[in-house]
Amino acid sequence: MKNVPLSEVDAAPRAVLPIGTDYPPGLLLDWHEHRRAQFLYGATGVMVADTADGSWTVPPERALLIPATTRHRVRMLGVSTRSLYVEPAAVPWWPARCTVVDVPPLLRELLLAAVEFEADYDLSGRAGQVVALMLHEIAALTPLPFHIAVPAAPELAALCRAYLAAPDVAVTNALWARRAAMSERAFTRRFREQTGESPAGWRARARLLAALPLLRSGTVTEVAGRLGYASPAAFTAAFTRLFGAPPSRFHGR
Structure with missing residues (x-):
């Protein structure tokens, strides 16, 4: 069918x-x-x-x-x-x-x-x-490991959904905490309780997941720059560590 x-x-x-x-x-x-x-x-x-x-x-x-x-x-x-x-x-x-x-x-x-x-x-x-x-x-x-958790709390979920739609290396824990009207310490604790990882770790994973669609048409160097990595080598190392294969494996697919 x-x-x-x-x-x-x-x-x-x-x-x-x-x-x-x-x-x-x-x-x-x-x-x-x-x-x-x-x-x-x-x-x-x-x-x-x-x-x-x-x-x-x-x-x-x-x-x-x-x-x-x-x-x-x-x-x-x-x-x-x-x-x-x-x-x-x-x-x-x-x-x-x-x-x-x-x-x-x-x-x-x-x-x-x-x-x-x-x-x-x-x-x-x-x-x-x-x-x-x-x-x-x-x-x-x-x-x-091609998955990322989204918190149940609406205010945290909204931050995460927005980040998944447009990952930005300039986003910080302090910025997220202000948007959630919480202290940075309380925000980080609640975020970890709901997702199992720190906000910074979560954002790093989100940026690597965002690389997969970008690699369909962009080179490793282009995607590394777009996602805010210091070098293609740094991007390749982080990507391979998480997914068990280098980003070049997914280029043009």
């Missing part, structure tokens, strides 16, 4: 519905939720997904596991997706919150094959076996 709205096939008596969808560059799928869990894979481009408690940046050849009934929005930056919509009862092991995972070659090929199936594919034939194997492969995947 390709470019078929989920609503048209959601009632099909199949635990897993594979759907491929082509999106215009920069399209925002605004806040919504699905009754089924979703395995959202993009072969090219970058996806940025938000929920109430975090933001996930999904590079090419990775996927996002979205729990059933999780309200979310996704910006598609040059992406064609291959999704699986899964009945929750069929995947009791599904993560309780969104999770980014790598998609190895076997699973990529299975996804490409699966989106050619009709909604009423034969459960006992090849299609049924492909779908069953995909679930086994997904269950074995390891989470990747």
Whole structure:
């Protein structure tokens, strides 16, 4: 099934519905939720997904596991997706919150094959076996660190959402504390309680996540300068430390 709205096939008596969808560059799928869990894979481009408690940046050849009934929005930056919509009862092991995972070659090929199936594919034939194997492969995947938490407190969340939209190395803890009408010490303590890391550490992670879409068209040197790093080497070191691969791996993807 390709470019078929989920609503048209959601009632099909199949635990897993594979759907491929082509999106215009920069399209925002605004806040919504699905009754089924979703395995959202993009072969090219970058996806940025938000929920109430975090933001996930999904590079090419990775996927996002979205729990059933999780309200979310996704910006598609040059992406064609291959999704699986899964009945929750069929995947009791599904993560309780969104999770980014790598998609190895076997699973990529299975996804490409699966989106050619009709909604009423034969459960006992090849299609049924492909779908069953995909679930086994997904269950074995390891989470990747392409995520950042967003505080529950509205005043802190607003600061974080604004920073994610426009990361700025000049922002300081003192500036954030003033905007939140708190002392810097109280602000830092509350921020750490809600996110598990310091405001400065959070902003550093946010800037590195922001690098992933920028690397689609910008060089490592250009992205390093845009995000306020002293040198491309400093940017490369921080990026590699967080994501386990150098930024050059993501350039032009």
